Amino acid sequence: MVDPKIQKQRELLPIFPYRQQIIDAIKKKNLLVITGETGSGKTTQIPQYILENFPECRLIGVTQPRRIAAMTVAKRVSEEHGTRLGNEIGYSIRFDDCTSTKTRLRYMTDGVLLREATTDPKLSNYDVIIVDEAHERTVETDVLFGLLKQTYRMRPELKILVMSATLNVEKFSDFFNKCPTMDIPGRMYHVEINHHRDAKISSLKSTYIERAVDTALFIHQEEPPGDVLVFLTGQNDIERACRDLEREARHLRRSDIRYGKHVKAMVVYPLYASLETMEQRAIFDEPPEGTRKFVFATNIAQTSVTIPGIKYVIDSGFVKQKSYDPNTGMDALLVVPISQAAATQRAGRAGRTAPGKAYRLYCRESYEQMDEETIPEIQRSSLLGTVLSLKKMGIQDIINFEFIDPPDPLLVTNALRQLFLLEAIDASGRLTSLGDLMTIFPLNPFLSRVLISSAKEFNCSREIVIIVSMLSAEEVFHSPKNEEKQMIAEEARKQFYHSSGDHMTLLNIFEAYRDCGHDIDWCRERYLNHRALSIAKNVREQIQDIMEKNGLPIISCRRNENSNDEERTRKKRKTYYRETKYDPEPILQSLATAYYIHLSKRHPHRPVFYHYASGAASESVDSNSSLLALHISPTSALYPENKVVKIESLDWLIYHAIVYTNKALMKTVSKIRYNWVEEKMSLFKQLPKTRLDGSEVANKESGQNDDMSENDPVKKNRRIEAIAAA
Numbered sequence: 001m002v003d004p005k006i007q008k009q010r011e012l013l014p015i016f017p018y019r020q021q022i023i024d025a026i027k028k029k030n031l032l033v034i035t036g037e038t039g040s041g042k043t044t045q046i047p048q049y050i051l052e053n054f055p056e057c058r059l060i061g062v063t064q065p066r067r068i069a070a071m072t073v074a075k076r077v078s079e080e081h082g083t084r085l086g087n088e089i090g091y092s093i094r095f096d097d098c099t100s101t102k103t104r105l106r107y108m109t110d111g112v113l114l115r116e117a118t119t120d121p122k123l124s125n126y127d128v129i130i131v132d133e134a135h136e137r138t139v140e141t142d143v144l145f146g147l148l149k150q151t152y153r154m155r156p157e158l159k160i161l162v163m164s165a166t167l168n169v170e171k172f173s174d175f176f177n178k179c180p181t182m183d184i185p186g187r188m189y190h191v192e193i194n195h196h197r198d199a200k201i202s203s204l205k206s207t208y209i210e211r212a213v214d215t216a217l218f219i220h221q222e223e224p225p226g227d228v229l230v231f232l233t234g235q236n237d238i239e240r241a242c243r244d245l246e247r248e249a250r251h252l253r254r255s256d257i258r259y260g261k262h263v264k265a266m267v268v269y270p271l272y273a274s275l276e277t278m279e280q281r282a283i284f285d286e287p288p289e290g291t292r293k294f295v296f297a298t299n300i301a302q303t304s305v306t307i308p309g310i311k312y313v314i315d316s317g318f319v320k321q322k323s324y325d326p327n328t329g330m331d332a333l334l335v336v337p338i339s340q341a342a343a344t345q346r347a348g349r350a351g352r353t354a355p356g357k358a359y360r361l362y363c364r365e366s367y368e369q370m371d372e373e374t375i376p377e378i379q380r381s382s383l384l385g386t387v388l389s390l391k392k393m394g395i396q397d398i399i400n401f402e403f404i405d406p407p408d409p410l411l412v413t414n415a416l417r418q419l420f421l422l423e424a425i426d427a428s429g430r431l432t433s434l435g436d437l438m439t440i441f442p443l444n445p446f447l448s449r450v451l452i453s454s455a456k457e458f459n460c461s462r463e464i465v466i467i468v469s470m471l472s473a474e475e476v477f478h479s480p481k482n483e484e485k486q487m488i489a490e491e492a493r494k495q496f497y498h499s500s501g502d503h504m505t506l507l508n509i510f511e512a513y514r515d516c517g518h519d520i521d522w523c524r525e526r527y528l529n530h531r532a533l534s535i536a537k538n539v540r541e542q543i544q545d546i547m548e549k550n551g552l553p554i555i556s557c558r559r560n561e562n563s564n565d566e567e568r569t570r571k572k573r574k575t576y577y578r579e580t581k582y583d584p585e586p587i588l589q590s591l592a593t594a595y596y597i598h599l600s601k602r603h604p605h606r607p608v609f610y611h612y613a614s615g616a617a618s619e620s621v622d623s624n625s626s627l628l629a630l631h632i633s634p635t636s637a638l639y640p641e642n643k644v645v646k647i648e649s650l651d652w653l654i655y656h657a658i659v660y661t662n663k664a665l666m667k668t669v670s671k672i673r674y675n676w677v678e679e680k681m682s683l684f685k686q687l688p689k690t691r692l693d694g695s696e697v698a699n700k701e702s703g704q705n706d707d708m709s710e711n712d713p714v715k716k717n718r719r720i721e722a723i724a725a726a
């Protein structure tokens with residue numbers, strides 16, 4: 001049954017008056033671009049209009065860049081439609097398919113549709129494909145664009161709709177054969193923009209949270225009623241800011257300063273891409289009379305989530321963004337300044353229901369120096385999985401693939417090199433049978449490689465599946481902010497530490513979690529993230545399924561033990577998990593078949609490590625001081641102060657990823673032996689010559705004029721690399 005109140009809400013959306021016009025346009029044209037202000041109703045309404053007016057249409061696919069959006073929108077739309085989620089309307093995201101044979105409208109991530117296109121380039125189940133939030137320009141969306149253009153050539157009867165915020169419209173239309181565009185006029189009120197008097201964005205990186213909280217307090221005391229949206233960069237920032245604002249507000253009240261001329265109370269909400277924060281319906285509700293609502297949000301509030309009632313926007317000027325690090329050949333999440341287009345979008349959030357104000361924490365000059373548009377992700381990410389999928393789709397010449405904005409050829413070359421090192425492609429760039437097998441997994445190719453070698457070479461796939469599942473889930477260690485709790489958390493962590501490092505530690509944690517019956521309280525007491533573990537449990541089942549279906553055996557390397565005795569001695573020693581029931585060697589060897597690419601060697605005299613990859617680096621580790629120093633992450637079992645192992649006993653490490661704090665930290669590291677990877681290292685020598693050499697990188701970098709580069713580890717590393725290569 002359709003709720004009349006919801007029906008009314010639907011009719012009040014800015015898109016509603018254009019309903020017939022939209023239906024007519026879709027009837028007439030098979031390629032169409034529709035733009036409109038965020039919140040006008042594109043995502044929730046247009047697919048329903050099609051559902052209601054095109055009875056012959058079998059299946060409509062709507063892609064979203066964010067998993068969380070696909071889920072919550074599908075939920076909202078099935079409510080509006082009066083059906084159960086998963087019936088007529090459902091969603092598909094990686095590892096979670098909530099659709100049935102009855103489903104006619106499927107919200108999905110762009111990644112899921114991309115994988116479908118891999119096996120069925122005609123997308124023959126669909127009559128309509130809607131690429132939503134196209135302005136976000138994720139790698140998946142961009143590749144999808146290229147593929148859809150090919151699909152359209154094969155199936156001109158397929159209807160393709162591109163939906164986007166009011167940005168870059170001509171580009172989409174040009175790409176799709178200069179197709180017509182349609183704009184839904186939104187209701188936009190005037191937004192007064194206030195720049196900070198003199199703060200340069202380059203100097204704000206360490207202070208923007210404080211300044212954002214100060215500005216929030218200022219608004220609370222000085223400005224007329226209206227809710228406040230604050231753009232920060234990530235969960236940690238946001239949680240800190242929420243706490244700080246609440247504390248400061250209490251302090252104000254106590255010290256009896258002139259407090260809140262207009263508004264007395266406040267409610268403060270975090271908003272980032274996790275289910276808990278999105279499901280807090282209160283974020284979307286009007287606060288009680290006389291109360292001001294503050295929402296501290298990531299970029300998710302810039303275009304994909306609309307919070308009604310916002311009158312004030314505080315823009316930190318920063319965003320957390322995936323960026324490629326040529327030093328490690330991996331993507332890292334970095335906090336970087338936003339673009340002018342993003343700043344305009346953010347400010348616009350203040351003018352949805354009435355005139356508003358935007359406070360920018362940076363000066364006008366910094367705004368003028370920002371990039372005009374956000375650089376599409378494809379032009380700044382490692383492309384490894386994307387290039388592998390493209391190869392699987394039979395696209396040989398990736399450099400000449402029909403991209404709406406082609407990626408940097410250097411990054412494509414780099415991805416090809418890594419795939420060659422993973423033995424997924426041969427020296428002529430053709431997919432190998434191993435590479436072909438790797439595409440069965442919806443995972444980073446490194447992890448797919450490890451899964452295959454554990455099943456085919458090292459007979460430990462049962463354990464590797466667990467480790468890979470843990471690596472695919474979110475961070476398992478919960479880090480409390482409170483110092484006392486921090487100590488308890490550290491102690492709790494220690495009981496899982498394995499002397500070989502973090503991969504075995506992850507296995508220990510998973511096994512202990514299973515032994516306790518997947519108990520949430522057990523996790524809480526040990527400061528383990530229950531959600532991460534339950535995701536890992538679910539992912540594990542799915543990976544096992546995929547392996548079994550593809551003839552990869554699940555084999556355990558569990559030791560034949562006279563278990564009771566061993567268990568008892570282990571319990572007597574405090575280091576219960578330090579040695580496990582498993583022989584770590586095959587497990588680590590499997591990991592090393594891919595992660596030899598992330599091999600690091602200890603400095604002969606100092607407690608740091610160096611990336612040991614290319615032939616050049618390997619000979620110069622001892623002498624070349626310009627190489628980036630890598631440190632072991634403090635949460636690692638191998639971190640010297642955790643006293644599981646002595647740093648002198650660590651010569652060779654493999655690491656899962658690098659994160660940058662004030663130094664480069666290796667996350668998830670394990671000790672290996674060089675002779676395990678010696679043979680593989682020769683692949684580095686066989687690497688086909690790359691198209692661009694270091695000197696060209698150097699020229700490109702020095703031509704850029706960006707005042708952030710000094711503080712930006714990626715740029716700094718690039719310079720170091722360029723200098724080293726010159």
Ligand code: CDP
Pocket residue numbers: 013036037038039040041042043044045072073076284303304306307308
């Ligand atoms: O796609 P677009 O930004 O144009 O708008 P939309 O996502 O379709 O949102 C239309 C309205 O639905 C907004 O006012 C949202 O607040 C509301 N909405 C909601 O209540 N719950 C959701 N999960 C998504 C949207």
Ligand code: MG
Pocket residue numbers: 039042043044132133303304
């Ligand atoms: Mg939308």
